[in-house]
Amino acid sequence: MRRVKFLLFFEFTSLSFKNNNWYQSQRFMGDLVVAGSQSKEWGSWIKSPILTATNYTVWAMRMKILFKVHEVWDIIEIEAVDQKKINMAMALLFQSIPEVLILQVGELDTAKKVWEAIKTRHLGAERVKEARLQTLMSEFDRLTMKDTETIDDFAGKLAEISSKSAALGEEIEESRLCKKFLKSLPRKKYIQIVATLEQVLDLKTTGFEDIIGRLKA
Template identity: 25%
Template sequence: MTTTSSNTMFATSSNQIPIFDGELYEYWSAQMEPIFISQDLWDIVQEGYEDPQDEDEDSKKRAGKQTKEYKENAKQNASALRIIQQAVSKSIYPRIYGIKKAKEAWDVLREQFQGSEKAISIRRQSLWRQFDNLMMKETDTIKDFHSRVAETVNQIKATGDVMEERKIVERILRNLSSKFEHIVAVIEETKDLANLPMSELMGSLIAHEQRMSRFTKPPLEQAFSSKVNMVESKYAKSEQGQRGGNSQGRGRGRSNYRGNNRQNYQQQRSGYTGSSCIICKKAGHATKDCRFKCTKCRI
C-alpha cells in the first residue's frame, strides 16, 4: 500500500519509505541513505559481503554450517534488499527482480538512473558550469535566487562532489543584481566571508530587501499611480477651461447679447426681418417702406 502527501516529493509505502518511479533518482537515493543508516544497513548496501569459501579442511568439516559473521551479513542483506524492493514502483521492480544481494540491486538502479562514472563526471562538470553562470534576475527576490542556487548545489552534491559553504556564499554575493551593490560592499568590508554562515548572509540580504521595498514602489503600482495623476490633471484643466468660458459669458458675452436684442427689436418695429424686400427683391429695407410700393395695396 502506498500513500501520497502534498508535502513529500515521492509517494511513500505504509512504513514511510519513498517510492522511486524512475524520476529524480538523486533526491530519492538521498532520502534512502538515512533510512539504511538508521537501521545499520548502509555498509551492507555500499560494500556488500562475501559468501564463505569451503576450501580448507575445517570448512569441509563444517559443511552445511555458516559462521556467525556470515549469518549476520546475510540477515542485514535480506533486510536491506527488502527495503529496496519496497522502495521501487511496479514499473521499476522488474529491473532488480531475481537479484539476491542489496548492493547489487542498489548498483543496478544507480547505473541505470544516475549513469556510469563517466556519465556522472560529465553531468558534474555541466552542473559546475551552471553554478558558475548563475545570475540573479531583476525580477528575482533574494529567496528566489537562493532557491535556484541551492537546487544546483544539491545536484552537484548528489554526484558525489563536496561543496564548501564559503564557495556558495561568494557565488551569491558575486552574482546578486545591481540594486544590492551597496549591501554587498558592506558585507565584504565588515564580514569574514571564509567563516560567514549561509543563514547569516541570507538574513542580512532579506532584511536589506525588505527595507528597500518600503521606499520603492513596484513598477506596476508606479504605472497605475502615474496614470491616475494624468487623468486627474486633465480633469482639473477641463474644469478651469469651463469656468473661464462662463466668466467670459458673464462679461463681453452679456453685452453682445444685449446689443443684438436691441437691433432685433428695432428691425421688428420697422417690419424688417433681415430678408430681402418682396416687392423690389432688394435688401436693406422693409417691404412696407419700399418706394415701389403700391399705395392702394394692403401690404
C-alpha cells in the first residue's frame, strides 16, 4: 500500500511539474537521457541525469549536486526528518532512474534508503567488473607465444584479450600490445627480426596489425 501511495504521489508530482512548466520533456544528449526540474532560487532549468547500467559514478556525482541545489542533500546524507524534503528528494530520484528500478525500490519509504539501495546494486556490479578486468590483465601479462603457435594464433589471443578489456571499459593501447607481442615471441626463432624492428620502428606510433604484417613478411 505504501508503495502504491508513493507511486501515486510521484505521478501527481510529475503532473504538477508539467502544469506549472516545472517539467521538461526527456531528451537525448549523446548517451545521456535528461529530465528537467526547476529551482526557484536559481530560476533556471536543471538537468537530471537518468541512471544507466554504466554511468553510476558520474550519475551519483550529478545527483548530489542536484540534491544540494534543491536543498535536500541532508535527507540523503543524515536522513533528516522532514517529510517535505523527503518527498522532494524521492521525486528527484524517481525521475532519474529507469522504470524497472523504480519497481524494485518502490517499497522503500525514505530517499536515503532508495539512494543506498541503488548504490549497493551498482557498486556490486562495479566490483565484479573490476575483478574480471584484473583477471584479464593478469592473463595478458602471463601470456607468451609457444613454439608450436603461429604468428596469427598468438596475435589472435592478444586481440581477444584486448577486445574483452575494451568491453569492460579499459582500452589496451596499441603501443602496449606491440611491445607485449614482440616481448612474448620465442627468442631463439625471432630474436633477429625483433631486434631489427625495435631499431627501425617507433613502437609508440606503430600499429599492432603493422607489426604482425612485418613479422609474417
